[in-house]
Amino acid sequence: MVWKKSRDIARTMAIKKQSFGFVTKGDIMGYEFDWSVLITYKHLLVDGFLMTLKLSIIGIVLAFIVGSIMGLLRINKNFFVAIFASYYIEFFRNIPLIVQIFFIYFTFDILEIFPFLETVGNKLNIENHNGFFSALFALIFYTSAYIAEILRGGIQSLPKGQMEASKTLGMTSIQSLYYIILPQAMKIVCGPITSQFINLIKNSSLAMTIGVAELTFQTQEINALTFRGFEAATAVTLLYLFLTLTTSLLMVIIDRYALIRTTSISIKGV
């Protein structure tokens, strides 16, 4: 009896599977797939994709810069500098990103504090200035704290003799950092930093909670307009996969070609 029932379920599933696929219209699982919405509303998807790209690219660049500075300050010999950097890191690492976004968005008028952001935003073609920059700032704070911690771990994992050897060669500490320590540390931390970049791309979806029109927001928009959440969510999922896979591919390329070259250059330079 049980066997028969399970076989029936398997059969219905098989029938349903047959009709699953890129049928433009058809009754599947009691839900009619209609992929043509994606074509009708493709401008929404494109806008969302561009917005996610803007958030991610600016966020990645600035988070990497801020994170590197904070990571270097964290290992500074000066106690107060190091403690300042560790405050920054622990503070932004331990508060959920969504809380940071809400805090910045609802409490501050960013355009009032940084008036120049208005022109930047206009150049970037953004409608919701406050939302965009709140999300961007929160993303930068959150990710840079992680990057700083990773960089600190990478630098501290190098043997101490490296720094001493470069000091013996008469380098200043900035020179030895630039030519000796960082090229090696970058090689070590490349993997974890890539995953932080990917996390930033993924986390940029949180900007939808304050009304920034990026990919996830557009899914909801299409769902609200046409009641076709499934199709939109599939498309957006594929777009996110594309973004994250491209990022990791790019980082693999950087890891394989650029980082080795910097090492060899630094050796020649010495």
Added chain:
Amino acid sequence: MSESLSGYFNRHKYIFWILNIVFIIIIFILFQKHFYPEANFAEALTADNIKFMLFGMEDELGGLVLTFVLAFISIILSFIIGSILGIARYSSIKIIKIPAVVYIELFRALPLIMVIFWVYFAIPIVGGAIFDMKFSLSALSSGIIAFTLFESAYIAEIVRAGLNSIDKGQFEAGKTLGMNILQIYIFIILPQVYRRMIPAILSQFVSLFKDTSLIYVISVVDFFRAATIINNRIYMSFEIFSFVAFIYFICAFTLSKLANKLEKTVEKQLHT
């Protein structure tokens, strides 16, 4: 001077932490005076509001308690599923390995918010089609499912790393003793893997604890949602969100310090 200072603080940790707390309070007060002089904490954080944020409504689970419950249930479930996936990922049989790889890579590439939406909107439809009946999920359980699906991909990677760190000879030794593959995993391999994994799992718990705030999007009244509800009512965002950030910070910071400490202990045990 600064080196002697750090040495002094290393010897007297409690003085260091007390000074830290004082310093943080001073920074916060200065920040508030400069950016938000009109803040009124007494009005925003009344006993009722704080009670609502920490415990939710009278007769149901909610607030910070719900956040902890959510994180705890999800981490346990994803620990089980993640272990299975991690072993599958480690296995050399392709039929087992490839689905695990696809699952892990897919869920690590998706934003958590998308996973929550998928579970919340898609599972009722798919489940209803498979079982041929009305199939509904509460927001809370779909949140737990989403967190489990998402987190188990990360835990699977941790398990795989743990498995990689174990000597292959142990499998062979187990086989020589006449154990089958299940026995080898349960009695020999997994206990060692888990011991190495504990710190990583704890730090994963911290990140899950922070991520549970995303259940906000499907209207479950967890800590963050409760705070936004109050904020929508009285509109005192500075006071409320700084309170929320403070509580989240204390919980996450304590847990992550605990994870660091455990990591050091485990490392010490492994090297002796």
